[in-house]
Amino acid sequence: MEDQLNSEIRPPAARAMGECEVAPGRELGWAEFGHPDGDTVLWFHGTPGSRFQIPPKIDEAALQHGFRVIGVERPGTGRSTNHYYHRIKEFGPDIEVLTDSLGIERFAVVGLSGGGPYTLSVAHHMADRVVAASILGGFGPVRGPDAVFSWTRALRFAAPAFEVLRSPMGSAVGKVVSVASPVADPVFGAYARFLGLADRPVLNDPNFKAMFLHDLISAKDLRSVGHDLALFSRHWGFRLDEVEPPVVVWQGLSDTIVPPSHGHHQAARLQRGELRVRMGQGHFAGFAEVTAVLDRLRELWAQETVGAEVPDI
Numbered sequence: 001m002e003d004q005l006n007s008e009i010r011p012p013a014a015r016a017m018g019e020c021e022v023a024p025g026r027e028l029g030w031a032e033f034g035h036p037d038g039d040t041v042l043w044f045h046g047t048p049g050s051r052f053q054i055p056p057k058i059d060e061a062a063l064q065h066g067f068r069v070i071g072v073e074r075p076g077t078g079r080s081t082n083h084y085y086h087r088i089k090e091f092g093p094d095i096e097v098l099t100d101s102l103g104i105e106r107f108a109v110v111g112l113s114g115g116g117p118y119t120l121s122v123a124h125h126m127a128d129r130v131v132a133a134s135i136l137g138g139f140g141p142v143r144g145p146d147a148v149f150s151w152t153r154a155l156r157f158a159a160p161a162f163e164v165l166r167s168p169m170g171s172a173v174g175k176v177v178s179v180a181s182p183v184a185d186p187v188f189g190a191y192a193r194f195l196g197l198a199d200r201p202v203l204n205d206p207n208f209k210a211m212f213l214h215d216l217i218s219a220k221d222l223r224s225v226g227h228d229l230a231l232f233s234r235h236w237g238f239r240l241d242e243v244e245p246p247v248v249v250w251q252g253l254s255d256t257i258v259p260p261s262h263g264h265h266q267a268a269r270l271q272r273g274e275l276r277v278r279m280g281q282g283h284f285a286g287f288a289e290v291t292a293v294l295d296r297l298r299e300l301w302a303q304e305t306v307g308a309e310v311p312d313i
Contacts, residue, residue, distance in 0.1 A: 011211040012058050014071075017051075019079050020101045022094040029079030030098070034062025034069040039131075039301060040107040041294075042095065042122070043071045047114030047139075047228040048173060050078035050219035055290040056207035065294040067108075072098065074118065076170055076223030084166070085227065089237030091118045092125025099129070106305065108297050110134045112287050113258060114228045116266075117141075117236060120243050127244040132300035134248045134293050136286030137255055140262035143235045148265045159233035166230040170223030177216050188213060198254035198282030208288075240269040246304065248274045248296050250286025257283040 014031035021027050031051040034041075041062075045053035051071035055061070062069045074091070075083035085091060099107060108131050111119030116138020123133045140148040142155045155162075162169075192203035202208050216222070247270050251263025260277075267275035276296070278285035286293055 009206045009210045011052060011207075011214040012054055012056060014052070020098045022097040026075070026081045026083055026094075027079065028075070028081075028094060028098055029073040029077075030102075031071045032068065033058045033071070034067050035065075036068060038062065038066040038068040040099075040104045041067050041069045041297065042099075042107055042109045043069050044109065044111035044115030044118050045071065045073065045077075045215070046112040048077070048177075048216060048219070048222050048225045049112070049115070050215050050222075052211070052215040052218060053112065054211065055287055056205075056211050057290060061290045061294050064291075065298050067294060067297070070102075073219075074224045074227070076167075076227050077221055077225075078219045080224075082167070082221070082223050085231060087234065087237030088117045088121050088231050089124065090121075092121045095122045096126055099126075105129065106131055108132045108134070108301065110136065110293065110297075111138060112136045113283065114139055114232070117232065120240070120247070120270075121236070121238070123245045123247065124238045124243045130245045131304045132246045132248070132297055133243075134250060134286070134297060135263075135266070136250045136293070137252060137258050137283045138249065138262065138266065139232060139258050140266050141236055141240070142233060144239070146236075146240045146265075146269055148259075148262050150259045150261045152259065152262070155229075155233040159230070162226070162230040162233050166226035167223055168226070169229065170221075170226030173225045174220060174222040177219075177222060185209075185213075196282070197256050198252060198280060199256075199284050202282070202284045202288045208284075240266060240273075241271055243270055244272070246272040246274065246300055248276060248293075248300070250276045250278070250289070250293065252278045252281035252283060252285030254280055255283045255285070 267273035
């Protein structure tokens with residue numbers, strides 16, 4: 001993997017990195033990209049992932065749109081302290097502490113796949129400060145009135161097992177990634193060839209591959225995977241119709257990881273949901289179209305922020 005990182009194709013380099021104490025003995029790791037003085041977008045990674053799971057063209061796109069993009073890790077991955085949330089809603093207060101610490105007043109939130117529920121948690125908890133949100137192939141609820149009509153409802157029956165095994169599962173994922181890192185390139189290639197399907201054009205892009213491999217291998221600790229599975233199988237702690245900010249839902253109609261019904265369902269039940277579908281595209285449809293995602297966020301920012309000034313770029 002070192003040879004890959006030393007080649008001409010490299011993942012995005014963070015402008016700044018750090019850890020923020022969100023509670024005594026607990027920290028969340030973060031990495032910053034894009035415009036240093038731009039409006040802030042908090043970017044939440046998928047499952048698995050860490051703070052470097054950012055579109056390869058993030059710097060170019062963020063500079064063009066005047067956005068400062070900060071990738072934030074969840075507990076149990078990368079530099080973030082391991083911690084057990086009981087509900088996904090508990091992530092919101094941690095992000096409130098992080099944004100206060102970094103001096104961020106108003107911001108947008110974006111989440112890929114397993115980061116979708118956490119994106120909505122922050123939008124729900126900080127409705128007065130979240131200008132807009134985007135979820136990219138985001139996983140939907142499996143319990144309560146918001147439960148998506150999908151095979152994913154079966155996850156609720158695995159909730160007790162996920163709760164017991166959440167740390168062992170996550171630790172096992174980290175060990176597998178560590179052991180497999182010397183052969184990461186062929187393993188990733190096999191996945192793209194046989195399982196990627198509609199996502200093959202994205203996964204075969206050397207820049208995307210470099211970013212994904214760098215993100216997973218540098219994370220080291222991936223216990224967040226187990227935490228995510230446990231929390232996805234439970235009620236989130238809030239309803240979709242309680243989320244007040246506008247939310248753009250990007251959904252590839254050929255997604256084989258998160259069924260497209262999740263995107264349609266969430267967009268319909270959110271107070272201000274907006275569905276953007278991509279025909280023939282897969283799980284990484286919105287992630288690969290970062291320019292379009294930031295275009296729409298900039299439009300919403302102008303609509304939602306009275307008297308706001310777009311930073312010079």
